[in-house]
Amino acid sequence: MKAEIIAVGSELLTPFRLDTNSLFLTSELNQAGMRVVHKSVVGDAPDEMCLSFRHALERADVVVSSGGLGPTDDDRTRQTVADLLGRKLYVNDEVLQSIRERFRRFGRAMPQINERQAQVIEGAVVLKNPRGTAPGLWIESRGKIIVLLPGVPAELRGLMEREVKPRLLALALPERLYTRELRITGIFESDVEQRVSPLYAEYPDSDTTILAAPTGIQLHPRVWSDDPAKAEKMLDEMVSRMSLALGEYLFSTKGESLEQIVAHLLIENHATIAVAESCTGGLLAERLTSVAGSSAYFLGGAVVYSNELKTSMAGVPGELIESKGAVSAEVALALASGIRKRTGAMLGLGVTGIAGPSGGTPEKPVGLVHLAIADERGARETVMQLPGDRERIRMFSTQRALDLVRRYYLYPAHGRA
């Protein structure tokens, strides 16, 4: 079955705002067995909107829209769809009561304009929206299904999960989409592609999406199937063969972030960690502490921009900075060992580098980053020359630093000092 998503709202046609609701809607529709064949964004002009719905109904079996259900003159989705289907709008008493009731709960009288939100298309099923005033509408017409949802993400999500998806699942479509997710770090997107693409031909019923981000590369093998057991088996097999092909670069097959993986490993090993970072400016500490419960393993960090602070906060000898330079293997090692000692942590991480755009020299260009990890036996250093702008260099540096911790536990032969 084919589905189409329409986002309604003139603000989505400006350079400032994206329709992000469609990602969630796509995921839910796929799980209910619908393939999304087209997405569109349209403003609130009724003729434009009408065209979009008409074209969508020509193409798809299910059309889901978001937005345009508010109380103002600009909110025209209800009227437009009613006109297109040749149906009337009427004020639904039950909906009107629930809107009044909602305003009463917040200690206000319902403004007159909100009565508009109680308008329902003849023959539509009203989908209750406990998070807002506008209900969703489910309309069946000439073998097609049209679902109108509000654009507010929390309201849309609630309605989709509780009202729309169960109804779609009740259609009991024979085919569903089954998926897995693998996350990889430390190699390029093209390397990932090269390692896994030979498998594609062996699983012609599947397709695999690859998505690169500074926080890791995601691989999503997907199978449309009418046989759940067969699909799950195929995906399990794909995941295990892909895992073999990706080796130590694979860090998760369950959708966890690298931060979460590092958190698991530290907790499992009853370890504590501290960081001393220069060019990453706090981002490494921020990522380590972005995980709920990080106080179990994270003791603290020093963001040491000035040379004086590298000495006073992380114990790097002033002579070392003078002789080797602040961006050097030796200073990275001293930062990792120094912060470990200062804080009493079991592991220390040190980062020093040149994030740019200025500060580079022919010998030490922008993008040069030294990382080190220290334990009670000593410290180990690694150096990178990173491409990209300041933000990218900082993000990749912390990605690699987190990966040092993962490798320290999982690949001790390479990773340990």
Added chain:
Amino acid sequence: MKAEIIAVGSELLTPFRLDTNSLFLTSELNQAGMRVVHKSVVGDAPDEMCLSFRHALERADVVVSSGGLGPTDDDRTRQTVADLLGRKLYVNDEVLQSIRERFRRFGRAMPQINERQAQVIEGAVVLKNPRGTAPGLWIESRGKIIVLLPGVPAELRGLMEREVKPRLLALALPERLYTRELRITGIFESDVEQRVSPLYAEYPDSDTTILAAPTGIQLHPRVWSDDPAKAEKMLDEMVSRMSLALGEYLFSTKGESLEQIVAHLLIENHATIAVAESCTGGLLAERLTSVAGSSAYFLGGAVVYSNELKTSMAGVPGELIESKGAVSAEVALALASGIRKRTGAMLGLGVTGIAGPSGGTPEKPVGLVHLAIADERGARETVMQLPGDRERIRMFSTQRALDLVRRYYLYPAHGRA
């Protein structure tokens, strides 16, 4: 003139990827005088793609597409548009040479499949793409303009800026879009709306988009006009009246981030700053150092999760933590003053709070955050009870901390210790 944007690519119909190119394209089209009336995303099935282009040509004067110009079988934009217009594809020798040359520069022979990228639609203008192998194509047909661009963002941007926009500007459309941007922090979106919306009725030829994010609220007043001087004057007037209405909550009318504003103020005042943060885990230091050249004012930071480190790194007396609790006004003040002294910075910032999801108590619930700013005369504290999840609480806390620095300089009567 009406424009429509089509993003081609099956991966854009998965739950994992958004068409972000369209924001940039919209901005460029608007500046050249085109209103974007519709955006769509379509997969690489030729019949679906053909429908999207056909519908777009019915609606708009200019159709710009991104994607589907690669070398593989899945890249069908050229063929589909050629078929739709009833034109032929031919291999353009000049394009073929330039693709071969590009591969030669990287020390490789051109793979056979890349020859496909030298295919050009009859009558099309070839738009040179120095950043990639696929050129753009500019096609005029029955009074309409069709522009095909590659989907890789850097290539699309380069082609749009250097090849497409000048050609669109040469059409010399009478109307153009003129815009401004105001950035606000410290009040809710609804408060911003309430303060500025009375102005809307006085400028009926304008429309204003409001966009809320944890890093501040953006207001974009926009005017379509055929009279540049009149439009600029109207916008200047709107900006100055909006500025009055927004008062001290307005931090920029030039599109700068709060980090940049704080950087300007610190540099202008020849000041240095250091931070000691607990619940924000490094994010405050990260934001202060995200600005290029931040080493001019940022000395360093301490991320002090454990109580021991609050004492050893930021000089907070252990007795104070014991008597008042780690999350308290007193500890925030001691963090700000302590880090200032330890680092020799002119200003110190302290943050302590409960980011959650766990760690809250009835007296000190999740979202309770104490902030302090210290100078040579003493320290000043502020407390907030923030809604939302861990990420949101951390982001809002740092936003408010940065704003303390802005207010320290711009509103010293309130902001100074």
